[in-house]
Structure formats: structure tokens, C-alpha cells
Amino acid sequence: MAADSAVSNGGENILTDSDDDILNPNDLSEVLAAGTKESHDKAENSPFVKDFLRGRIKRELFKLGTTALYYVYSAIEEEIEKVKDHAVFAPLYFPSELHRQEALAKDLAYFYGEDWESQISCSAATQPYVDRIHEVGRDDPVLLVAHAWTRYMGDLSGGQILKKVAQRALKLPPTGEGLNFYHFEGIHNPTAFKRLYRSRMNELEVDAETKAKLLDEANLAFKLNLDVFTELQEIGKDIEEEVQDIGPHAHGDMGGxxxxxxxxxxxxxxxxxxxxxxxxxxxxxxxxxxxxxxxxxxxxxxxxxxxxxx
Structure with a gap:
């Protein structure tokens, strides 16, 4: 079934007109998807994510998770701005569609108040993630492709499920306050946009050695993200707060x-x-x-x- 959708990149309109991609195992998007499957499964089956999907998310823990995301996305987007004209990264530069720092700032202001910046700090598990992003931005900016793909495509997909669970479990306003992070205002058709992003990745001029490095970096990104989940799970054990068990089971409980x-x-x-x-x-x-x-x-x-x- 065909679906026409236009999305913009630097003022340019790009038309995508097919739901079916002709994919090759050697395409960068396929290399990363296949090569990170185990890492993805570990993250998806982590206790923190499984509890979240079941609606067992505490407000204070959700605030800490939002804080961690703020530091991670601030780092990614700071480095992206430095390399937006880089030959490899430029085709993936979609600030109005993807950037999350401003949305996360709004969420933190909702949860913590106007002085939210003075109330938050980068956690012990989040700091290595942030440091790694800055390191690759400085020393090997091509590897930012792996971090951008891991974060943006993941949150554009599964994030929509998490948004609904959090809204119900935490009794957040139906108007979206506290959940701006999950609302990609500049993307009206997520499926079409992900297809476009994937095609742009596959057109990047990267050799086999660079693809291997990008795969390693993507797996590292998943590992660093999992470390944050583990930290949040541990912190959550000491937070007493009544929550609703209203969410669905995580995919990991489905046996594939x-x-x-x-x-x-x-x-x-x-x-x-x-x-x-x-x-x-x-x-x-x-x-x-x-x-x-x-x-x-x-x-x-x-x-x-x-x-x-x-």
C-alpha cells in the first residue's frame, strides 16, 4: 500500500511514496539493526523497562529518567550542531524534526518548576554516556551517526508506547504536559520519516571498516543506556510511591x-x-x-x- 508523505530537511521537501524499502544486508541501517539485536533485547527486557511498560513507574523515578535524557540529548545535539555540515552527518541533520533538548527542558520545568536547572544533576550512570558522546564528537564525529540512530529512531518508535503508559500511570494531563519529549511536533508521519532517515543512512559513503566501527559504537550506546536503566531501577527500590499496574507486558515476555x-x-x-x-x-x-x-x-x-x- 503506498503512502505519500513529505518531510523537510533544511527547507527542502522530500517525498517518500512507498511503504516498502528495497533493503540490502550491507546497508548501514540493516547492519546496525541486525548487529544490535542482542543489545536491544537486553535493554527491552531490563527490569526498569518491563516495569515501566506495566505502568509501574514512580513519579520521582520518571523525573530522574527525564533528567538523564536531558543530559544525554543536550550532549548529542551540542555535538551535532558542530558537525552539521560534515559530509557524513549532514544528510542526517533534522533539527526541527528530531531535536529533543527543548522539549525535555519543558518537561523538567513542569516537574520541578521554573528553577528546574538548579534542582537537577547528571547521575553517576548518565555521566559516562554524556562523556562518550562528547568524546566521539571531538575525536571521531562520524560515530555520532550511531548515537543519533540509537536514540532518535528508538524514541520515535517505542517512545510512543511509553508516553501512553506514563500518561495513565502518573495521571498526567491529557494536554501533554510532562510528556513533550515524546511528542515530535515536526513529524506528522513517523513511519515515513523513519523510512527517509533509514534511506539517508544507507546513502552515506562509509566503507566496511567504518560500518564495523559504527556497529560497535551503537552497541556501546545501548550498553550505556542500559547502565542508566539499571541505576534507575536501583534508585527506585528506595522510592515509596503508589503506582498503578495498568501497562501491557513487555515484548520480552512474549517469547518473540x-x-x-x-x-x-x-x-x-x-x-x-x-x-x-x-x-x-x-x-x-x-x-x-x-x-x-x-x-x-x-x-x-x-x-x-x-x-x-x-
Missing amino acids: DISKCPYYAAKMAVSGNTTYACNFAKTVLRQSTVQVILATLVAAVAGLAAWYLM
């Missing part, structure tokens, strides 16, 4: 079967697929709050429904 994903099941159910409608219903019924409500209703009508349940 996407049909068990509640979002995928919901999508298929809406499309009229009865199998996935059942899967979606099962997913909903697994939620503790739903189970309590259902148990109460069943008890109230047990006599009338006995013939049906036998």
Missing part, C-alpha cells in the same frame, strides 16, 4: 511472538480479525484492576449466569 503484544492484538481486533480480538480480550483480562471489577460483576449475576458458565 508479536501476536501476544496487546497493541498488535488491539490493532488486529479493530481490523476485524477474530483471533486477535480474542488475544486482545485475554490481555485486558490479565490486568489486575479489570479482574477485580469482573469478579464483582460475576458475583452479582452468578445465579443468572450459571447456566451459561456450565
Whole structure:
């Protein structure tokens, strides 16, 4: 199915007109995707991420996570501005579409108040991540491609799920306060934009040795990000705060079967697929709050429904 979408890069309009890419295993985007799968799975299955996806995210911990992101994106975008005209990085320069520092500043102002800058600090696990970004920006700016790909494409994808979970679990305003980070105002079609970004990556003139270095750097970025997750998980053990268990199960609990994903099941159910409608219903019924409500209703009508349940 074709879908026409225009996105801008430095004032230029670029039209993408196909949902299907002709991909080659040697394309940079494919090299990074395949070569970081294990690292991606580790991050996705970390206790912090799994708890987050289940809605078990504490407000104070969410604030600390937002703070960590602020320092990481500030570093990335500071270095990107220095190399925006670099032959390798220039095709991936999309400040109005991707840059997150300003959005994160708004979120921190919402959580901490106008003097938020005086209340935050770079954590012990975040600092090495920030230092590494500045190091590659100074010594080998081509490697910024790996950091940009890891962060922006990941947050543009999975971040949309996290946004919905956080909004419900933390009872954040429906108008988006505290969640500006997840709102890419300059991107109206995320799928088309990711396709464009991927094609730009694949057109970069990088040799096999550079691709290998970029893959190593992307895996390092995942590792540094996982270190931040681990730190947040440890900090969270000492934070007492009531949270709702309203989120879906992490993909890691699905054994690689996407049909068990509640979002995928919901999508298929809406499309009229009865199998996935059942899967979606099962997913909903697994939620503790739903189970309590259902148990109460069943008890109230047990006599009338006995013939049906036998």
C-alpha cells in the first residue's frame, strides 16, 4: 500500500511514496539493526523497562529518567550542531524534526518548576554516556551517526508506547504536559520519516571498516543506556510511591511472538480479525484492576449466569 508523505530537511521537501524499502544486508541501517539485536533485547527486557511498560513507574523515578535524557540529548545535539555540515552527518541533520533538548527542558520545568536547572544533576550512570558522546564528537564525529540512530529512531518508535503508559500511570494531563519529549511536533508521519532517515543512512559513503566501527559504537550506546536503566531501577527500590499496574507486558515476555503484544492484538481486533480480538480480550483480562471489577460483576449475576458458565 503506498503512502505519500513529505518531510523537510533544511527547507527542502522530500517525498517518500512507498511503504516498502528495497533493503540490502550491507546497508548501514540493516547492519546496525541486525548487529544490535542482542543489545536491544537486553535493554527491552531490563527490569526498569518491563516495569515501566506495566505502568509501574514512580513519579520521582520518571523525573530522574527525564533528567538523564536531558543530559544525554543536550550532549548529542551540542555535538551535532558542530558537525552539521560534515559530509557524513549532514544528510542526517533534522533539527526541527528530531531535536529533543527543548522539549525535555519543558518537561523538567513542569516537574520541578521554573528553577528546574538548579534542582537537577547528571547521575553517576548518565555521566559516562554524556562523556562518550562528547568524546566521539571531538575525536571521531562520524560515530555520532550511531548515537543519533540509537536514540532518535528508538524514541520515535517505542517512545510512543511509553508516553501512553506514563500518561495513565502518573495521571498526567491529557494536554501533554510532562510528556513533550515524546511528542515530535515536526513529524506528522513517523513511519515515513523513519523510512527517509533509514534511506539517508544507507546513502552515506562509509566503507566496511567504518560500518564495523559504527556497529560497535551503537552497541556501546545501548550498553550505556542500559547502565542508566539499571541505576534507575536501583534508585527506585528506595522510592515509596503508589503506582498503578495498568501497562501491557513487555515484548520480552512474549517469547518473540508479536501476536501476544496487546497493541498488535488491539490493532488486529479493530481490523476485524477474530483471533486477535480474542488475544486482545485475554490481555485486558490479565490486568489486575479489570479482574477485580469482573469478579464483582460475576458475583452479582452468578445465579443468572450459571447456566451459561456450565
